[in-house]
Amino acid sequence: MDALDILVKHDIKPSLQRLAVMEYMLTHFTHPTVDEIFSSLSPSIPTLSKTTIYNTLSLFEEQGVVLYLGIDKKNARFDGNTSHHAHFRCKNCNAIIDIFNQKPEDVVLEGHPELVIDDVQTYYTGYCKNCKK
Amino acid sequence: MDALDILVKHDIKPSLQRLAVMEYMLTHFTHPTVDEIFSSLSPSIPTLSKTTIYNTLSLFEEQGVVLYLGIDKKNARFDGNTSHHAHFRCKNCNAIIDIFNQKPEDVVLEGHPELVIDDVQTYYTGYCKNCKK
DNA sequence: AATAAAATTGTAATGATTACAAATGTAATT
DNA sequence: AATTACATTTGTAATCATTACAATTTTATT
Numbered sequence: 182m183d184a185l186d187i188l189v190k191h192d193i194k195p196s197l198q199r200l201a202v203m204e205y206m207l208t209h210f211t212h213p214t215v216d217e218i219f220s221s222l223s224p225s226i227p228t229l230s231k232t233t234i235y236n237t238l239s240l241f242e243e244q245g246v247v248l249y250l251g252i253d254k255k256n257a258r259f260d261g262n263t264s265h266h267a268h269f270r271c272k273n274c275n276a277i278i279d280i281f282n283q284k285p286e287d288v289v290l291e292g293h294p295e296l297v298i299d300d301v302q303t304y305y306t307g308y309c310k311n312c313k314k
Numbered sequence: 315m316d317a318l319d320i321l322v323k324h325d326i327k328p329s330l331q332r333l334a335v336m337e338y339m340l341t342h343f344t345h346p347t348v349d350e351i352f353s354s355l356s357p358s359i360p361t362l363s364k365t366t367i368y369n370t371l372s373l374f375e376e377q378g379v380v381l382y383l384g385i386d387k388k389n390a391r392f393d394g395n396t397s398h399h400a401h402f403r404c405k406n407c408n409a410i411i412d413i414f415n416q417k418p419e420d421v422v423l424e425g426h427p428e429l430v431i432d433d434v435q436t437y438y439t440g441y442c443k444n445c446k447k
Numbered sequence: 448a449a450t451a452a453a454a455t456t457g458t459a460a461t462g463a464t465t466a467c468a469a470a471t472g473t474a475a476t477t
Numbered sequence: 478a479a480t481t482a483c484a485t486t487t488g489t490a491a492t493c494a495t496t497a498c499a500a501t502t503t504t505a506t507t
Contacts, residue, residue, distance in 0.1 A: 194485085290438070366454085464494105477480080
């Protein structure tokens with residue numbers, strides 16, 4: 182499924198800018214920051230504004246086509262892979278690594294039937310291969 | 315175990331300010347922000363500086379006596395309960411609720427023997443009892 | 448007491464994010 | 478095709494949590 186299909190399916194009007202951001206997220210599973218996305222797209226869309234990236238990602242997140250990651254203290258990060266997986270962040274080099282081999286957490290929490298769960302994020306922190314001593 | 319014991323045990327020199335912050339964290343399991351801690355302690359320690367709260371919580375986190383929570387986009391939050399549990403945040407009222415009935419995630423991740431895991435945080439998001447329709 | 452080291456404080460800088468109004472683009476209607 | 482309404486984008490300015498840093502105060506050491 183390409184960028185256009187995803188936007189249309191989620192009732193997002195596919196403007197040039199939105200298509201470019203969606204396309205970027207589908208080809209860069211690097212958990213990019215707003216700045217990284219902007220820097221990458223800016224040359225090919227010279228009029229692009231950083232505010233548009235913020236607006237677009239905010240819209241995408243509301244519609245569930247990207248995930249917001251709060252794993253990094255400094256910047257918001259986004260993930261175009263919305264399937265269930267966790268994330269690991271290296272304390273030293275700040276690399277963010279996907280963790281796929283995880284059992285899904287319960288979407289209905291035992292002992293908390295009163296809560297409506299929309300999303301679960303699991304963040305591991307430690308040292309990656311290169312940074313551990 | 316009281317505030318003094320915890321600080322001494324973790325090689326943290328127990329100054330007046332540090333004791334006050336530790337004491338606060340042991341009596342307020344509300345996942346407070348820096349501002350909330352500062353506002354609460356400021357009247358009884360008139361010279362207190364917000365920078366000291368930042369410094370102190372940063373030190374506490376390094377020494378493992380409090381947990382940093384990245385569950386709230388706006389502010390850092392801290393938890394004086396360092397035992398294993400997850401957190402839920404209501405999208406509407408922003409309340410943060412402890413989730414205790416969770417099985418611990420694997421500290422050694424299957425499929426990722428190269429990673430050294432120091433910490434795991436699980437964040438649920440959704441609507442609390444009062445805010446669900 | 449004098450000196451050194453550590454902790455605290457206040458102010459200023461940083462920098463990501465948001466607010467907002469103007470400009471542009473798109474769709475609908477006559 | 479002109480007109481109107483509406484949605485999107487853009488640029489600038491404001492916000493505000495956090496950090497940097499130097500000065501001051503406190504605590505420990507000789």
